[in-house]
Amino acid sequence: MLMQAKNSTAKQKERRTKSASFTETGRRAQIVAAAIDVIAEVGYHRASFAKIAEHAGLSSTGMISYHFDGRDDLMREVVTEVLRLGDGYLRPRIEAHTRYADRLRASIEGNLDLLAEYPNHLAAMVDILANLRGGDPGMVAFLEATEANLTVQVEQLRKAQRTGEFGDFDPWVMMRAIRAAIDDVVRRATHDPDLDVRAVGRELADLFDRATRKTP
Amino acid sequence: MLMQAKNSTAKQKERRTKSASFTETGRRAQIVAAAIDVIAEVGYHRASFAKIAEHAGLSSTGMISYHFDGRDDLMREVVTEVLRLGDGYLRPRIEAHTRYADRLRASIEGNLDLLAEYPNHLAAMVDILANLRGGDPGMVAFLEATEANLTVQVEQLRKAQRTGEFGDFDPWVMMRAIRAAIDDVVRRATHDPDLDVRAVGRELADLFDRATRKTP
Amino acid sequence: MLMQAKNSTAKQKERRTKSASFTETGRRAQIVAAAIDVIAEVGYHRASFAKIAEHAGLSSTGMISYHFDGRDDLMREVVTEVLRLGDGYLRPRIEAHTRYADRLRASIEGNLDLLAEYPNHLAAMVDILANLRGGDPGMVAFLEATEANLTVQVEQLRKAQRTGEFGDFDPWVMMRAIRAAIDDVVRRATHDPDLDVRAVGRELADLFDRATRKTP
């Protein structure tokens, strides 16, 4: 998912109507957590306020509408929360390495380790982002922010190519292939609890190591 | 999407309530075509009968219910139609080659050539299959059929490994990575008409060529 | 149901748009027969043209609309058909007796014998008549005709009272109680195939024999 997280979500915060604090208030966080579980279980579109409220132990959906400025706002918060979680998890693991090949491996394996520990979080985010359409402008801006995040990682690949550590390939295509492969595992893990995601992570890391290496 | 199409769609045919002919009758085909366009545009869940009927020039959603045994039946037909299209398009291009590396390249590039020619078709199918949950048993069976299709392609990879043409890797992980990369392009192409999918196809073919090659 | 059938259905015939013959044409009779079965199985309101057409081996509901002037017309025909059947079955059995008590017993037991032989016919008629509301004027007239039929039987009771064979009671209340008891068995027989309707018939005949007898 992420090679290196950035503070690219800052812009979204401004759209929030209530609660500008960095750490979520109790109720908001509780609702976000419930939303993550419900989305992971039934999918983005079937995750109604009614189901989320029930999962959160709330007796009315009105509470969600009170705390969030609509469904999009809640979904944005879910993604933000997962990005925050992922950033904290991945950044130190990636920055522990200097060579780009090692950083790439740390990124891929780290994502799948994260999946093993928080399966619902990643599943929810992937499902939300996959189902976004250019309806609400706030969500479009959000999608662009996610895209910007990817740009940073592409730049890492480009640097590795310039240093000669990586071979010749289109870094954008490579980056999206990596991301797509990881997200695919996220999706499958939701329905198949027996999937050994860490093993798949190592295998994918090997795969993309060969694909990025300079060919002699 | 497909390395080698199979007759795995035969079982679905029997579940159709009306129209046993192989080639669709006029109205059914028209509705399926409209559904493909609408799904590609607004996504699986937002593709209501109302929108599809309007796109097809029908005066009422009842017409769709008349021709199809519910939403699932229509969606099944959409996927079946796309699989039929893809099979006819890809099979000769793949079978024109004997070496596995060439077949793999033909498969990847062929899928993206197909995408270039029928962007909505692949987008619709990918969106449908991505949003399936274990609700209707008929759709689950369908998903299993798609899975079986993948198994065939995995077997191809395994054969190539046995002949020594391909290196050592987990063929399932490799196959899903390939599929995920292709599907990701399908998704992006829907929203970004400027994307040069054929070029991405060549780039992905190169990428997975390196990833599958026997390392010296 | 019937103590003595009359030609009180003549008026209805005139409302029929097509086919004035006494014995139904093939197609009409076939549809009526199918309607009887379907109504007996799923009930008056759930007996849609689609189900009736399917049961009749017809490929389209349009055929029913062609042969009948709407749903009410079909239902009227169903009742007429059952009344015709019942009349032929009961009249000789009743007229074989001269004493009113014997005629009453023959009527009650005859109705339930008829039920044993044609369970669907009586079930369909009872369900139709029970669900009639004063919407269509043609059906109201029909209901009045059925009421007139009952009047004839009430008159029989009155005669028996005048001759001193029967005791003192309100003949209308008695007649409706008899009819209600019989119809109740008809309804139960539909769902409970193990019900011994002939035995119930004898029991009911005894019951109403006691209820009508002159008390000493």
Place this chain on the structure above:
Amino acid sequence: MLMQAKNSTAKQKERRTKSASFTETGRRAQIVAAAIDVIAEVGYHRASFAKIAEHAGLSSTGMISYHFDGRDDLMREVVTEVLRLGDGYLRPRIEAHTRYADRLRASIEGNLDLLAEYPNHLAAMVDILANLRGGDPGMVAFLEATEANLTVQVEQLRKAQRTGEFGDFDPWVMMRAIRAAIDDVVRRATHDPDLDVRAVGRELADLFDRATRKTP
């Protein structure tokens, strides 16, 4: 309808999704009341949520869905309400007598007195129960509960036979005949406001008194 009401409705309560209070909340009770009127007027199957909502002064059918867990739940509540009403009305009147013949008379006349006071209530219940088919399991269980209620009354007849107060007859057939006669009056009263139901009640009580008496 009822010779002796029982607490057989307790099981149904648990199936209610909302409102666990014994006395209905305002809106629920209002909707139930509207449903009773509409069902009495147009019949069970034609009593759509739209008509009920309009009768209740609600702006949308969604309000009904909000308060009741589907059509079956509403119908169950209607029957429960009528049973509650009937129980309170009949029980003291029946228990005021000790001899079985008097209890039977009180039951029959009480039912028709109740009908005179609440014509719509009984009409609605009779129509609902008559149109039930084995669709929803919750309704089937309900029907069985009603059946159990009848069993209690049959047992009363049996006791009266053992004491020698009543003659020899099949108590089940007798009980169903009584019920059928009462329900028939309920049905007729809906369409014929001039019917003197109390007078019919006395007449029916006489009728079944003769039918149950020990013949000398």
Place this chain on the structure above:
DNA sequence: CATGAATGAGTATTCATTCAT
């Protein structure tokens, strides 16, 4: 903050009927 009732648009589906072929 929290509740729960209310709203109104939106969902797929079924239905009897009509009509061109």
Place this chain on the structure above:
DNA sequence: CATGAATGAATACTCATTCAT
């Protein structure tokens, strides 16, 4: 006669949102 497509109204139900309490 018969077909099968088409229509348009009607069905119960879900949803996110609002608002008075």
